[in-house]
Amino acid sequence: MNVYHFPAPFEGEHLLSCLMRYSTSRGRKEYVRVAKQVSTNVSKIECSCYWRTVHSDVLNQYLPKYRHQIAVNNTLLSVYSRFTHSDFYTLLIEQLALPHKLQLKYEKIEQLHSGWKWCPDCAVEDEEKYGVSYWRCEHQLSFKRRCSKHRTVLLSRCQCCDYAWCSLLQGPGPLTKCPNCGKHFSPCDRDDSDLDLWIEESANSILQTGFEFKKVELQEHFKAQYGFEEFKRQWTVAERKHITYQQDLFGKWLDTLDLSKHLVPLSNNKPYSQHPAFNVSAFTFKNHSLAPMINILFMRYCQEQLC
Numbered sequence: 585m586n587v588y589h590f591p592a593p594f595e596g597e598h599l600l601s602c603l604m605r606y607s608t609s610r611g612r613k614e615y616v617r618v619a620k621q622v623s624t625n626v627s628k629i630e631c632s633c634y635w636r637t638v639h640s641d642v643l644n645q646y647l648p649k650y651r652h653q654i655a656v657n658n659t660l661l662s663v664y665s666r667f668t669h670s671d672f673y674t675l676l677i678e679q680l681a682l683p684h685k686l687q688l689k690y691e692k693i694e695q696l697h698s699g700w701k702w703c704p705d706c707a708v709e710d711e712e713k714y715g716v717s718y719w720r721c722e723h724q725l726s727f728k729r730r731c732s733k734h735r736t737v738l739l740s741r742c743q744c745c746d747y748a749w750c751s752l753l754q755g756p757g758p759l760t761k762c763p764n765c766g767k768h769f770s771p772c773d774r775d776d777s778d779l780d781l782w783i784e785e786s787a788n789s790i791l792q793t794g795f796e797f798k799k800v801e802l803q804e805h806f807k808a809q810y811g812f813e814e815f816k817r818q819w820t821v822a823e824r825k826h827i828t829y830q831q832d833l834f835g836k837w838l839d840t841l842d843l844s845k846h847l848v849p850l851s852n853n854k855p856y857s858q859h860p861a862f863n864v865s866a867f868t869f870k871n872h873s874l875a876p877m878i879n880i881l882f883m884r885y886c887q888e889q890l891c
């Protein structure tokens with residue numbers, strides 16, 4: 585349903601943040617009812633999610649001539665598009681027609697933070713500039729850890745009481761102090777390893793369009809290691825040995841990386857090499873849409889070990 589006076593996004597604002605601002609401006613008690621006038625699909629939306637029905641519902645609040653640009657600037661769909669063969673325009677048309685079509689395999693593994701993320705410095709600046717702070721789109725990319733403008737570590741919860749904005753229906757945010765315990769949010773210090781810096785750089789280049797992901801080329805490198813080109817239903821013993829050998833090499837390399845700040849820990853502290861997301865033959869022979877972090881790790885392995 586279209587509503588009156590739906591707010592235009594601020595610079596870099598996440599599309600769903602516009603819905604939050606629109607709803608909360610109508611008063612705390614009315615919040616859920618007002619949000620549901622725009623979309624009945626407002627529950628269970630992860631901040632780092634690329635597209636759901638609610639995105640289409642909110643985008644439809646704007647005139648058709650603005651929708652494409654808003655989708656580019658104010659959603660993470662363009663991040664997703666870097667890892668597909670479709671151009672952005674085709675992808676957007678598909679998403680608007682079938683919002684649930686976009687499914688990434690193993691996306692949960694990179695959703696380490698359930699809360700919406702924000703930069704405490706941006707929150708202060710935005711409040712001064714616009715009278716309100718808001719959720720920025722690029723901060724919600726799951727493996728983005730620092731604000732590009734301030735280099736501040738992004739927050740996803742209160743360091744004092746663990747309060748987090750996990751739901752769209754939780755009221756206004758991000759604030760400069762915690763709505764639960766009242767403590768002021770302060771920037772936190774963190775030392776970044778080389779790997780952390782590389783992941784941050786990758787996140788930035790993905791966000792800034794300077795990133796090219798050539799999956800077919802990566803698959804060719806793996807195929808060259810195996811010595812065979814095609815996926816088969818039944819492998820010979822020799823072929824299976826090759827597959828196991830390459831899997832072991834990749835697994836050993838992967839487990840030298842400290843990914844604990846970027847990926848959800850596995851049960852019983854199992855190493856990430858045992859997660860099905862990191863199955864080398866599936867990456868090589870099947871064309872699943874994988875969560876970006878998995879793709880960039882395969883890319884790094886190819887660059888470091890196979891090229």
Ligand SMILES: [Zn+2]
Nearest residue numbers: 703706731734
């Ligand atoms: Zn900032």
Ligand SMILES: [Zn+2]
Nearest residue numbers: 742745762765
């Ligand atoms: Zn708190």
